[in-house]
Amino acid sequence: MRRARPDDAEAVRAIRNHAIEHTTALWTQTPQSPAEAVAWLAAHLDRGSAFVAEAEGEVAGFAVHGPWRHLDGYRHTVEDSVYVREGRHGLGIGSALLKALIASARDAGHHVMIAGIEAGNTASIRLHERFGFHHAGTVPEVGTKFGRWLDLTLMRLPLT
Numbered sequence: 001m002r003r004a005r006p007d008d009a010e011a012v013r014a015i016r017n018h019a020i021e022h023t024t025a026l027w028t029q030t031p032q033s034p035a036e037a038v039a040w041l042a043a044h045l046d047r048g049s050a051f052v053a054e055a056e057g058e059v060a061g062f063a064v065h066g067p068w069r070h071l072d073g074y075r076h077t078v079e080d081s082v083y084v085r086e087g088r089h090g091l092g093i094g095s096a097l098l099k100a101l102i103a104s105a106r107d108a109g110h111h112v113m114i115a116g117i118e119a120g121n122t123a124s125i126r127l128h129e130r131f132g133f134h135h136a137g138t139v140p141e142v143g144t145k146f147g148r149w150l151d152l153t154l155m156r157l158p159l160t
């Protein structure tokens with residue numbers, strides 16, 4: 001586990017784009033370009049809110065936290081994202097990443113961490129429960145992908 005660096009952008013992009021193409025974890029079907037990936041990661045690096053896990057010399061997963069919503073009244077709340085490379089799920093990598101992410105958000109003085117999870121994503125819900133996130137509600141049919149409606153489960157962890 002280590003903090004992300006600018007040269008992780010391509011590996012992170014590959015993991016994100018796989019999730020965009022094949023899953024309902026990210027609610028878009030537009031893959032990230034190399035330039036967008038550099039800019040996206042740079043914004044997180046500036047905030048010190050990006051981590052990667054390495055396994056056998058490759059980036060096996062990443063985690064970031066960023067603003068949950070952009071109006072300044074939400075400034076003490078962050079939203080997390082954790083993604084593990086296909087083929088390396090279920091090995092504890094997501095847990096290691098989320099643990100580091102929560103510690104960094106606490107160190108930064110944030111008050112609450114939110115996870116917004118597609119309601120059928122049992123792996124992500126279990127991962128977040130494991131770290132003390134509680135269900136804060138499910139909003140039906142606020143997204144769509146692959147020709148069906150998606151429900152958003154919100155989970156909440158108090159940090160301070």
Ligand SMILES: CC(C)(COP(=O)(O)OP(=O)(O)OC[C@H]1O[C@@H](n2cnc3c(N)ncnc32)[C@H](O)[C@@H]1OP(=O)(O)O)[C@@H](O)C(=O)NCCC(=O)NCCS
Binds near residue numbers: 081082088093117124
């Ligand atoms: C969700 C994700 C990050 C979990 O990471 P991981 O490294 O596979 O998870 P871990 O091995 O650390 O396991 C964490 C917990 O989730 C459980 N879990 C993992 N995969 C699971 C699955 N497919 N179904 C049910 N539970 C699962 C583990 O058993 C463990 O719980 P436990 O401690 O009670 O045994 C990973 O599956 C992933 O990248 N999925 C695709 C992207 C995604 O959905 N990201 C989250 C978007 S909100």
